[in-house]
Amino acid sequence: AQKVTQAQTEISVVEKEDVTLDCVYETRDTTYYLFWYKQPPSGELVFLIRRNSFDEQNEISGRYSWNFQKSTSSFNFTITASQVVDSAVYFCALSEPGGKLIFGQGTELSVKP
Amino acid sequence: DTGVSQDPRHKITKRGQNVTFRCDPISEHNRLYWYRQTLGQGPEFLTYFQNEAQLEKSRLLSDRFSAERPKGSFSTLEIQRTEQGDSAMYLCASSSLSTGGNEQFFGPGTRLTVL
Numbered sequence: 001a002q003k004v005t006q007a008q009t010e011i012s013v014v015e016k017e018d019v020t021l022d023c024v025y026e027t028r029d030t031t032y033y034l035f036w037y038k039q040p041p042s043g044e045l046v047f048l049i050r051r052n053s054f055d056e057q058n059e060i061s062g063r064y065s066w067n068f069q070k071s072t073s074s075f076n077f078t079i080t081a082s083q084v085v086d087s088a089v090y091f092c093a094l095s096e097p098g099g100k101l102i103f104g105q106g107t108e109l110s111v112k113p
Numbered sequence: 114d115t116g117v118s119q120d121p122r123h124k125i126t127k128r129g130q131n132v133t134f135r136c137d138p139i140s141e142h143n144r145l146y147w148y149r150q151t152l153g154q155g156p157e158f159l160t161y162f163q164n165e166a167q168l169e170k171s172r173l174l175s176d177r178f179s180a181e182r183p184k185g186s187f188s189t190l191e192i193q194r195t196e197q198g199d200s201a202m203y204l205c206a207s208s209s210l211s212t213g214g215n216e217q218f219f220g221p222g223t224r225l226t227v228l
């Protein structure tokens with residue numbers, strides 16, 4: 001069965017600190033996708049990134065970076081120089097191609113000024 | 114192009130009543146998904162459509178739940194004889210097979226409170 005585990009329930013940092021959100025997944029599929037979504041207090045899920053199982057290159061987008069390691073079934077998300085606006089719940093998710101998303105329980109990030 | 118829209122945004126109902134939610138996906142997105150999210154949890158899959166065909170239903174979707182997408186555009190989710198345990202945020206998402214990317218774009222959700 002597919003499963004996503006986000007062991008960190010809550011993280012609190014001070015503005016400008018770097019923070020890493022952990023995600024570990026389980027799947028028997030050889031082809032799959034991994035995602036990160038952000039859910040700010042307004043409630044709407046915002047798509048951040050998608051990786052497929054054949055692409056282990058790390059990716060950087062501004063202050064965001066993602067580290068995908070198949071050997072440890074992990075897809076971690078780092079925010080560099082965090083800002084108050086980064087405060088939200090972040091979800092890691094897994095899917096088979098074209099299929100439903102399996103979400104982790106989320107990590108609530110609080111960035112204090 | 115507008116994003117995914119859902120109506121209503123909030124619904125308060127009494128136990129035993131029927132409720133219906135609507136989702137309008139991004140135009141030309143052929144896949145439409147329904148999820149449910151309770152407080153402190155990640156969204157859980159309920160069902161999804163490819164065009165008008167309902168391709169998969171979760172075991173979470175009891176007989177009191179029914180979803181339709183009659184013309185392959187908007188979708189409705191109906192809950193009959195609501196129970197307090199149905200209180201949750203109901204999220205709709207859409208994606209396009211043509212992009213091959215499987216990115217699902219979510220609407221703002223409908224928050225249901227069953228009294």
